[in-house]
Amino acid sequence: MPTPRKEQVSKHINGHYHCISRAVRRAFLCGVDKQSGCNYEHRRQWILDRLKVLAKQFSVEVCAYTIMSNHYHLVLHVDYEQSLTWDAEREN
Template structure:
Protein backbone atom coordinates (compact mmCIF):
# COMPACT_ATOMS: atom_id res chain seq x y z
CA UNK A 1 0.00 0.00 0.00
CA UNK A 2 1.40 3.44 -0.91
CA UNK A 3 2.50 5.80 1.83
CA UNK A 4 1.44 9.46 1.92
CA UNK A 5 4.04 11.95 0.71
CA UNK A 6 4.46 13.61 4.09
CA UNK A 7 5.77 10.33 5.54
CA UNK A 8 8.21 9.81 2.67
CA UNK A 9 9.78 13.25 2.48
CA UNK A 10 12.74 14.12 4.70
CA UNK A 11 14.13 17.48 3.64
CA UNK A 12 17.02 17.05 6.05
CA UNK A 13 18.16 14.03 3.99
CA UNK A 14 17.84 15.35 0.44
CA UNK A 15 16.20 18.32 -1.30
CA UNK A 16 15.53 16.41 -4.57
CA UNK A 17 12.32 14.45 -5.07
CA UNK A 18 10.63 12.57 -7.87
CA UNK A 19 6.87 13.12 -7.77
CA UNK A 20 4.25 11.49 -9.96
CA UNK A 21 0.53 11.89 -10.47
CA UNK A 22 -1.83 9.57 -12.30
CA UNK A 23 -5.24 10.59 -13.61
CA UNK A 24 -8.31 9.15 -11.94
CA UNK A 25 -11.15 7.12 -13.47
CA UNK A 26 -8.96 5.96 -16.36
CA UNK A 27 -9.22 9.40 -17.92
CA UNK A 28 -6.58 10.77 -20.26
CA UNK A 29 -4.37 13.72 -19.52
CA UNK A 30 -2.92 14.38 -22.96
CA UNK A 31 -3.92 11.78 -25.54
CA UNK A 32 -7.50 10.70 -25.80
CA UNK A 33 -9.32 7.95 -27.57
CA UNK A 34 -11.89 8.20 -30.37
CA UNK A 35 -9.98 10.97 -32.12
CA UNK A 36 -9.79 13.36 -29.16
CA UNK A 37 -6.45 15.12 -28.78
CA UNK A 38 -5.55 16.70 -25.45
CA UNK A 39 -1.92 17.56 -26.18
CA UNK A 40 -2.57 21.23 -25.41
CA UNK A 41 -2.85 20.20 -21.76
CA UNK A 42 0.94 19.76 -21.70
CA UNK A 43 1.20 23.52 -22.03
CA UNK A 44 -1.25 23.95 -19.13
CA UNK A 45 1.11 21.93 -16.95
CA UNK A 46 4.19 23.85 -18.14
CA UNK A 47 2.49 27.21 -17.47
CA UNK A 48 1.41 26.08 -14.03
CA UNK A 49 4.96 24.96 -13.22
CA UNK A 50 6.19 28.45 -14.18
CA UNK A 51 3.70 30.08 -11.83
CA UNK A 52 4.26 27.68 -8.94
CA UNK A 53 8.04 28.05 -9.03
CA UNK A 54 7.63 31.81 -8.51
CA UNK A 55 5.39 31.15 -5.52
CA UNK A 56 7.02 28.16 -3.82
CA UNK A 57 10.62 27.68 -2.70
CA UNK A 58 10.61 24.70 -5.05
CA UNK A 59 12.30 24.45 -8.44
CA UNK A 60 11.24 22.07 -11.19
CA UNK A 61 14.37 20.36 -12.49
CA UNK A 62 12.61 18.21 -15.07
CA UNK A 63 9.20 16.83 -15.94
CA UNK A 64 7.58 14.40 -18.34
CA UNK A 65 3.91 14.39 -19.29
CA UNK A 66 2.57 11.03 -20.45
CA UNK A 67 -0.82 9.93 -21.74
CA UNK A 68 -2.50 9.55 -18.34
CA UNK A 69 0.15 10.63 -15.82
CA UNK A 70 3.15 12.86 -15.33
CA UNK A 71 6.45 12.83 -13.49
CA UNK A 72 8.26 15.82 -12.04
CA UNK A 73 11.68 16.14 -10.42
CA UNK A 74 11.73 18.97 -7.88
CA UNK A 75 14.31 20.60 -5.64
CA UNK A 76 13.08 22.09 -2.36
CA UNK A 77 14.91 25.17 -1.02
CA UNK A 78 14.13 25.26 2.70
CA UNK A 79 17.02 27.63 3.44
CA UNK A 80 15.72 30.09 0.82
CA UNK A 81 12.27 30.18 2.43
CA UNK A 82 13.83 30.59 5.89
CA UNK A 83 15.41 33.88 4.76
CA UNK A 84 12.17 35.40 3.49
CA UNK A 85 10.83 38.42 5.38
CA UNK A 86 7.21 38.59 6.53
CA UNK A 87 6.37 40.79 3.53
CA UNK A 88 7.96 38.29 1.12
CA UNK A 89 6.11 35.40 2.77
CA UNK A 90 2.77 37.16 2.36
CA UNK A 91 3.74 38.15 -1.21
CA UNK A 92 4.52 34.59 -2.22
CA UNK A 93 1.38 33.24 -0.58
CA UNK A 94 -0.84 35.87 -2.21
CA UNK A 95 0.11 34.67 -5.73
CA UNK A 96 -2.59 31.97 -5.46
CA UNK A 97 -4.30 32.43 -2.12
CA UNK A 98 -6.05 35.28 -0.41
CA UNK A 99 -4.11 36.76 2.50
CA UNK A 100 -6.18 37.86 5.51
CA UNK A 101 -6.69 41.56 6.19
CA UNK A 102 -4.23 41.37 9.10
CA UNK A 103 -1.28 41.61 6.71
CA UNK A 104 -1.04 45.37 6.19
CA UNK A 105 -1.55 46.41 9.83
CA UNK A 106 0.88 43.71 10.97
CA UNK A 107 3.62 44.82 8.58
CA UNK A 108 3.09 48.45 9.61
CA UNK A 109 3.11 47.54 13.35
CA UNK A 110 -0.43 48.89 13.75
CA UNK A 111 -2.04 45.80 15.25
CA UNK A 112 -3.31 46.48 18.74
CA UNK A 113 -5.14 43.32 19.68
CA UNK A 114 -2.93 40.54 21.02
CA UNK A 115 -5.08 37.93 19.26
CA UNK A 116 -4.52 39.65 15.89
CA UNK A 117 -0.76 39.79 16.44
CA UNK A 118 -0.68 36.11 17.38
CA UNK A 119 -2.80 35.17 14.35
CA UNK A 120 -0.47 37.07 12.00
CA UNK A 121 2.62 35.50 13.61
CA UNK A 122 1.04 32.06 13.22
CA UNK A 123 0.51 32.74 9.51
CA UNK A 124 4.19 33.71 9.19
CA UNK A 125 5.10 30.35 10.75
CA UNK A 126 2.68 28.27 8.65
CA UNK A 127 3.10 29.84 5.20
CA UNK A 128 6.87 29.11 4.78
CA UNK A 129 6.22 25.48 5.74
CA UNK A 130 3.54 25.26 3.09
CA UNK A 131 5.70 27.08 0.53
CA UNK A 132 8.34 24.35 0.88
CA UNK A 133 5.83 21.50 0.97
CA UNK A 134 5.69 19.13 -2.00
CA UNK A 135 2.10 18.05 -1.17
CA UNK A 136 1.00 21.70 -1.29
CA UNK A 137 2.93 22.14 -4.55
CA UNK A 138 1.21 19.13 -6.10
CA UNK A 139 -2.16 20.20 -4.73
CA UNK A 140 -1.85 23.61 -6.39
CA UNK A 141 -0.84 21.98 -9.65
CA UNK A 142 -3.34 19.11 -9.74
CA UNK A 143 -6.38 21.06 -8.62
CA UNK A 144 -5.88 23.68 -11.31
CA UNK A 145 -5.27 21.16 -14.11
CA UNK A 146 -8.22 19.03 -12.98
CA UNK A 147 -10.56 22.03 -13.01
CA UNK A 148 -9.48 23.03 -16.52
CA UNK A 149 -9.78 19.45 -17.80
CA UNK A 150 -13.18 18.92 -16.17
CA UNK A 151 -14.49 22.14 -17.69
CA UNK A 152 -13.17 21.08 -21.08
CA UNK A 153 -14.64 17.57 -20.80
CA UNK A 154 -18.17 18.81 -20.14
Protein backbone atom coordinates in the same frame (compact mmCIF):
# COMPACT_ATOMS: atom_id res chain seq x y z
CA MET B 1 0.17 1.32 5.16
CA PRO B 2 1.08 4.68 3.61
CA THR B 3 3.75 6.84 5.24
CA PRO B 4 2.60 10.33 6.25
CA ARG B 5 4.07 13.12 4.10
CA LYS B 6 5.64 14.81 7.15
CA GLU B 7 7.79 11.69 7.59
CA GLN B 8 8.69 11.41 3.88
CA VAL B 9 9.83 14.99 3.25
CA SER B 10 12.09 16.87 5.64
CA LYS B 11 12.24 20.64 5.27
CA HIS B 12 15.68 20.66 6.90
CA ILE B 13 17.30 18.40 4.30
CA ASN B 14 17.57 19.67 0.74
CA GLY B 15 16.59 16.55 -1.13
CA HIS B 16 15.48 15.48 -4.57
CA TYR B 17 12.08 13.87 -4.97
CA HIS B 18 10.56 11.91 -7.85
CA CYS B 19 6.84 12.70 -7.97
CA ILE B 20 4.25 11.04 -10.17
CA SER B 21 0.63 11.94 -10.79
CA ARG B 22 -1.68 9.83 -12.88
CA ALA B 23 -5.10 10.32 -14.48
CA VAL B 24 -7.78 7.88 -13.35
CA ARG B 25 -10.38 5.78 -15.18
CA ARG B 26 -8.39 5.73 -18.44
CA ALA B 27 -8.82 9.49 -18.78
CA PHE B 28 -6.42 11.43 -20.99
CA LEU B 29 -4.27 14.17 -19.55
CA CYS B 30 -2.72 15.24 -22.88
CA GLY B 31 -2.83 14.11 -26.48
CA VAL B 32 -5.68 12.68 -28.51
CA ASP B 33 -8.07 10.23 -26.90
CA LYS B 34 -8.54 7.49 -29.51
CA GLN B 35 -11.91 6.40 -28.12
CA SER B 36 -13.63 9.79 -28.02
CA GLY B 37 -11.48 11.60 -30.60
CA CYS B 38 -11.05 14.57 -28.25
CA ASN B 39 -7.75 16.45 -28.38
CA TYR B 40 -6.37 17.38 -24.96
CA GLU B 41 -2.97 18.60 -26.14
CA HIS B 42 -3.69 22.14 -24.90
CA ARG B 43 -3.38 20.86 -21.33
CA ARG B 44 0.37 20.23 -21.75
CA GLN B 45 1.19 23.96 -21.85
CA TRP B 46 -1.27 24.66 -19.05
CA ILE B 47 0.54 22.13 -16.84
CA LEU B 48 3.94 23.67 -17.64
CA ASP B 49 2.71 27.20 -16.90
CA ARG B 50 1.16 26.11 -13.63
CA LEU B 51 4.28 24.20 -12.65
CA LYS B 52 6.39 27.37 -13.05
CA VAL B 53 4.06 29.35 -10.81
CA LEU B 54 3.88 26.69 -8.12
CA ALA B 55 7.65 26.10 -8.09
CA LYS B 56 8.19 29.78 -7.23
CA GLN B 57 5.47 29.75 -4.59
CA PHE B 58 6.84 26.72 -2.77
CA SER B 59 10.60 27.25 -3.15
CA VAL B 60 10.98 24.14 -5.28
CA GLU B 61 13.27 23.72 -8.29
CA VAL B 62 12.03 21.54 -11.13
CA CYS B 63 15.09 19.50 -12.15
CA ALA B 64 13.34 17.33 -14.75
CA TYR B 65 9.84 16.60 -15.96
CA THR B 66 7.93 14.63 -18.55
CA ILE B 67 4.26 14.90 -19.39
CA MET B 68 2.75 11.77 -20.89
CA SER B 69 -0.76 11.13 -22.21
CA ASN B 70 -2.15 9.91 -18.89
CA HIS B 71 0.46 10.85 -16.27
CA TYR B 72 3.48 13.02 -15.53
CA HIS B 73 6.79 12.69 -13.71
CA LEU B 74 8.62 15.45 -11.84
CA VAL B 75 12.06 15.48 -10.24
CA LEU B 76 11.96 18.25 -7.65
CA HIS B 77 14.57 19.80 -5.40
CA VAL B 78 13.31 21.44 -2.19
CA ASP B 79 15.25 24.60 -1.30
CA TYR B 80 14.41 25.30 2.35
CA GLU B 81 17.17 27.91 2.77
CA GLN B 82 15.69 30.05 -0.01
CA SER B 83 12.33 30.13 1.73
CA LEU B 84 13.98 31.42 4.92
CA THR B 85 14.98 34.61 3.07
CA TRP B 86 11.36 35.46 2.24
CA ASP B 87 9.35 37.85 4.39
CA ALA B 88 5.64 37.52 5.13
CA GLU B 89 4.73 40.27 2.64
CA ARG B 90 6.71 38.75 -0.26
CA GLU B 91 5.38 39.44 -3.75
CA ASN B 92 5.68 36.83 -6.51
